[in-house]
Amino acid sequence: MKRELTIIVFIAFSVFYCKNKSENKSIEPTINIEKQEKINHNEHEHWTYDGETGPKHWAEIEKQSDCNGKRQSPINIIDKDVIVDDSLKPxxxxxxxxxxxxxxxxNGHSIQYDFExxxxxVLNDNKYELKQIHFHEASEHTINGIRYPLEIHLVHINKDKIVxxxxxxxxxxxxxxxxxxEKYLPIYSGETKLLDAEFDLNLKLPTDKGYYTYNGSLTTPPCTQNVTWFVCKAPITVSVSQVKQLQELMPLNNYRDEQPINERVVKQYVGH
Ligand SMILES: [Zn+2]
Structure with missing residues (x-):
């Protein structure tokens, strides 16, 4: 989840910074631009899904992050521990x-579609705009220990919270x-394509409105803990080739492992 806002801000900042840098230091442009690009590239690559920069090391790599926090995501949702909350609505x-x-x-971590x-x-009278959707293969949340082949994150934000x-x-x-x-794939790490395509997201939503909800974090550094999660109870189906297509373009296993639930409770809206 992720990376989401921070990554957008980071990329925007990097582009802005790089641009200013090259404009301000026009005396030695070639060396500086190359150096800056290398730095940007390295900064972009500082965390990964594997080995010494993998999820177990995120907290030490990203010192300012919340990756060591007590309300982290994803989690394993265990049905028998979930509370049915009659006050929840679709x-x-x-x-x-x-x-x-x-x-x-x-972005080297996932494939992301940005929305206008x-x-x-709308949640508790607050409006949260959809910013982007991206993918994890395999899923980050597990249900009763079961990991699904794919998880899609629809990231909504308002001025101080993420849903x-x-x-x-x-x-x-x-x-x-x-x-x-998929029409717009393949897209390779570091690549961006500008589109101008209408897309009806409703087609993708499960018809069963049941969901689990809990308070957690972004699932990528900086693992910020201001995220309200809604995990749809009903999965959608995708073909093996559709999963494979995404798998080939993203880092292998671009999911974070289950995080301790600690004092939190998961609630559910049963749906039908
Ligand atoms: Zn995500």
């Missing part, structure tokens, strides 16, 4: 049929929305 989702995807990026303003959800809707996918029939998203 998610108040306002996804329009014609909101545009304006870009697709392979217009899709949002992520997580959709689990199992292998089955190919999914129409996925076929649409």
């Amino acid at each position: 998610l108040d989702i306002h996804y329009s049929t014609d909101v545009k995807i304006h870009g697709i990026t392979n 303003k217009g899709d949002f959800i 992520v809707l997580a959709i689990l996918a199992k292998e089955g029939e190919s999914s129409e929305p996925f076929t649409f998203l």
Whole structure:
């Protein structure tokens, strides 16, 4: 989840910084630009999903992060421990049929589709705009210990909070929305494509409105703990080839392992 906002801000800052740097130091542009790009590249690569820069080391690599916090994500959701909360309602989702995807990026950690303003959800009278969706293969959240082949994160933000809707996918029939998203693949690490494509996100949502909800974090550094999670109970289906396509373009196993639940409770809206 992730990386999400911070990564966008980081990339924006990097581009801005790099641009200013090259403008301000025009006397020795070649060396500086090359050096800066190398630094940016290295900074971008500081954490990974594997080995000495993998998830177990994120807290030590990212000193300012919350990766060692007590309310981290993802978690293993165990049905018998989940509380049915009758006050919960179906998610108040306002996804329009014609909101545009304006870009697709392979940031080296995941493949991300960025959305223009217009899709949002309302939670406790607050509006959270959909910023981007991205993928984890295999899933980050597990249900009763079961890990799904794919998890899609729909990242919504307002000025001080993040709401992520997580959709689990199992292998089955190919999914129409996925076929649409796949039209723009492959996209390789570090690459961005600008698009101007309308996309109806409603097609992708499970028809069963049941969900689990809990308070957690981004699942990538800086692992910020201001995220309300909604994990759809019903998985969607994607074809084996659709999973494989994403798998080939993303780091192998780009998921973070289960984090301790500590004092938290997971609630559920049962749906139907
Ligand atoms: Zn994510």
